[in-house]
Amino acid sequence: MQQKKYSLEKILAGLNIDALNKMQLAALAATEKHDNVILLADTGSGKTLAFLLPILQLLEADNKKTQAMIIVPSRELALQVEQVFKKMSTGFKITCCYGGHLRETEENNLVQPPAVIVGTPGRIADHIRRENITTDSIEILVLDEFDKSLEAGFEEEMSFIIGSLPSLKKRILTSATEAVYIPDFIGLQEPTKLNYLSGEITNGLAIQTVKSDDKDKIDTLFNLICYLGNRSAVVFCNHRESVERTSNMLKEKGIVNVFYHGAMEQQERDSALCKFRNGTSNVLVTTDLASRGLDIPNIRYIIHYHMPASEDIFTHRNGRTARMDASGTAILILSPEEKLPPYITTNVTEIKLPAEAVLPEKPKWSTIFIAAGKKDKVNKIDIVGFLTNKGQLKKEDIGLIEVKDFFSFVAVRKVKMAHTLQLIKNEKIKNKKVKIDIAR
Structure with a gap:
């Protein structure tokens, strides 16, 4: 067994944690013994520490090159991982790479290679193509929430990144969802699987709310889409006129989106849905017409811009996500006068939007x-x-x-x-x- 190179007590104290949980201990033991580990655990269960500690155990202080890469599906997750690593006060440098801000800032941070790079697939691939990252020294790869990173639009970048890492020895994949297809290009050989999923999330659907200060919720919707990043989202409105108005206002604010409703010509409808399916647009603004019969894979978020008129409509709208063992989130935007409908009885969390909105990366x-x-x-x-x-x-x-x-x-x-x-x-x-x- 490899000698630990850090004080676990100091790290936990820095993170205000008393002790590691069962899942984290199991992950630490499994990654010491095996080169390929899949960790399945609920969102919020401490997966970040479960892969950062094994990475830390393998980092060599006298190696001045990049040794580990963590790929995550969203800017928010990249920043969260960076924050946790910095709080661990290890003495090792970490650089966070994601779209939506100046690439030059990251390029400056990469001049002296960090021990760990964390980032989103698009931006990491961009840095590799520009030769800003020395890839031949990277031996550890973590794909955090890998099921989301493999959604439409990311797989090609992931394949390119992993194909650019010739010295990989250890792969750790984490997810909050079971039964996810793992492509061959990831190179997993006889992985050890740890399953700590509680099964408490019904059909993989989480329900959240966000409060709007105004009766007109357009600014809140814009801020929410910026917060969610360039993940696929369907925005439901109650009327055709609202659909076009909302779509146009988002466009004016710089959000690439398409709209879809019953008064459109068939070719216009097909064009809108095709652009949403193929990644030309990550946001679809629509009426309840899109809540039935449309099979669009990998929709991550359902945003109820207007409150659903009934429980049945709420259920059908949400049926566009969390399909086929995938996870998804339904978000209700509430104006000052609106309250949650009584038929929503599951655990609901509130999203607190940051004060400053950063536009998501434009689709590629x-x-x-x-x-x-x-x-x-x-x-x-x-x-x-x-x-x-x-x-x-x-x-x-x-x-x-x-x-x-x-x-x-x-x-x-x-x-x-x-x-x-x-x-x-x-x-x-x-x-x-x-x-x-x-x-x-």
């Missing part, structure tokens, strides 16, 4: 509209061939493709969009000239 995808579909004998393979040959795109620059009867939508990496459109605007697909443009 755009959507191309092609005026040809199944009825024109066009399929996904044709579209990939067309975009790689005529549009000079690599396969990794092409995202979700949806082929409808008379038109198709294709997600294309935003940085490649202008150049690709220029190349393909006068080209034929299946020997036919069709309209191709950015999807409206």
Whole structure:
């Protein structure tokens, strides 16, 4: 067994903790013996310390390179991990990397490599591509809340990051959700699984509230979306007019979003939903039309901007998240006159929004509209061939493709969009000239 290099008593005292809990002790023992560990434990059970202590045990003081990387799905979690590590007063440097603020600040912090890097997939991948991070010295990888990091839009970045770490020896994955598919690129070999889930979260759905100071809740909604970061969210309004007004006001404030309601043409509806599915937009503003029948995977948040008219509507709205063993959160925005409906009897927590809102990172995808579909004998393979040959795109620059009867939508990496459109605007697909443009 490796000799401990830190005083556990001092660390716990700095964190105002009396003793480690069963889960943390088990994680410490398992990570000493095994190189691949999956830790399943409820949110708020102390998972952060359960992986920081094993990391600390493996860090070498005389190694001046980066030794450990922690990947998390959100800015809030990155900052939380950094805060806990700093409170541990270990003498080791940690750098936090996330979107929504100046990259130059992080670049300066990375000039002298920190022992530990914690951050979100997009920003860490960006630093690796810019060669700001020395990756060959990193031997420890933690994927905290890995089920959320593997949601749509993150998997490719995760694959790139892990593929850039040639010296990995130890992998620790944590989650508050069971039965999550783990892709091969993570490289888990015969992992040891610790399951400390209590099973107390019904169907993985948590319910939260946030209070609005005004009857008009738009500022609160904006601040909430900024607080949640670039995670997928459906915002429910009670009327079509409110949907468009809310969508436009969010757009004016810099939040990329799409809207969806029953008065829209079918092509407009398909375009909105496709953009939400493929990561062109992380926010969908809608009426209760979207509360039934829509199967959109990996929706993390349901925001009740307007209070649901009945328990049945509340249940159906929430049914868009926490599906198929995934976790999700329903958030009700309450104006000064509004109270929680009596049918909500589960444990509800209140979100306290920070005083300053930071805009989430903009989505990395755009959507191309092609005026040809199944009825024109066009399929996904044709579209990939067309975009790689005529549009000079690599396969990794092409995202979700949806082929409808008379038109198709294709997600294309935003940085490649202008150049690709220029190349393909006068080209034929299946020997036919069709309209191709950015999807409206």
